Amino acid sequence: MTTSNLDISQFDHTPFYCEENVYMLCKKLGMIGMADAEGSDLFAVFISNEKKQVPLWHQKASKRADGIILWDYHVICIQKKKEGSSPPQVWDLDSSLPFPSHLDHYMSDSFRPSFQLFSDYQRFFRIVHAPLFLHSFASDRRHMKNSDGNWISPPPAQDPIVADDGSLYNLDEYIRMNAADAVTQVKDDTISAVFTQKYGVLVRESQLEEFFSLLSG
Template structure:
C-alpha cells in the first residue's frame, strides 16, 4: 500500500513491536500477524478474518494512522489491510489488529470503526470505502505476492521490501494481490444474511461489504 506522506509515530502499546512490520506492505504484515496470533495461542485461525479496505478510485481515508503528518492521524491510502478477530465466548467484543494504527493494539471493533473509519463523517463518493472480508484460513492458503506492485516503471522499489522471501500460494500462484484490492461500491452485499456468511467461509476472495455493514456482518457471524 502507498500513501501520499509517511511519518513515524509510536503505538499506544509495546505489544506491536512483537510483530513483523514492513512499511507499505500491509498485506504481508497481516499475513504474518495471523500466523503469529495462532502460533502464540492468542487466536484460533478459524476466528480470524483478513479485511482489505479500498475502492475503485484507490483513495480511502483512515484516521489514527502512524504514517500521517496530522494530529488526527488521517491519511489517504490506496488500500489498507487489517485483521479482525471474532470472539464468540460470552460477551467478548471482536478485536481489530492494525499494525499501522496508533490506536490501542488491538482495538475493539466498535472503537476502531468509530475512531479510525468514522462512518458518521460525510465523505465524497470517491472516498467511500469498501471492505473485502476474507476468512484467514483461505487467505493463508491462497494469497500470493511477488511485490511487483511496489516497483516503478524502471523496476526500482518504491518502498524497501521485506527481507524474507516472497509469499507463494499453496497452489503455486505467485501474485494475486490485485484480485484482493480491486473492489467497487456497486459490488457490495445487498444485505447481510446466511448466504453472505456462508460465502465468506467458502470463497477464496471473500465477500464485499459497505461501511454501514462491517459491524453488522461480524455481529451476524459471531452469533
C-alpha cells in the same frame, strides 16, 4: 498471554506492506495462542474502493497531527472469538490506536462515520476468512516497484508469499472493489460465503459491524 501484556514490537511490520503484515500477523496470533491455531477466528479485511483512495485516521504513516492518510488500500485483521461474548477486535499494526482495539471503537476513531465523505472516498471492505487467506494469498511485490524496477519502499525481510497453488501474485484480486459487487444485505448466505470463497465477500462500511455481529459466537 493476554492482550494486556502484548508487545506490538514482537509482530513483523514493514511500512507500506500491510497485506504481508496481516498475513504474518494471522500466523503469529495462532502461534502464540492469541487466536485459534488455524486462524479460524481471524479475518483479513481489505479496505479500498473503485478510485483506490480511502481516508483513515490515526495512521502512523500520516504526517498530520490527526493521523489522517489517504491510502490506495489498507488491510487489517479482525478477530471474532468463537467462545464467550467478547466483542470483535481489530489488529492494525499501522494504527496508533490501542493494539488490539474493539471494532466499534476502531471504526469510530479510524473511519469517523459522522464525517461526510464524497462518493469517491466511500470505503468498501472485502472480508476474507484467514485460513483461506493464508492458503490462497500471493505477492511477489511487483506493485511496489517503479517503472525502472526500483523499490518504491523497502520490502519485508522474509521471502515473497507464494500461494499453495503456486500463484505468485493475486493482490489485485483482493483490492479490486466495485460498488456493484457489494452485497445488498448481510444474510446467512453472506456469512456462509466468507468461509468458502477465496476472495471473501464485499460489504459496505455500514454493514461491517453487522457482519461480525451475525457470526456465531
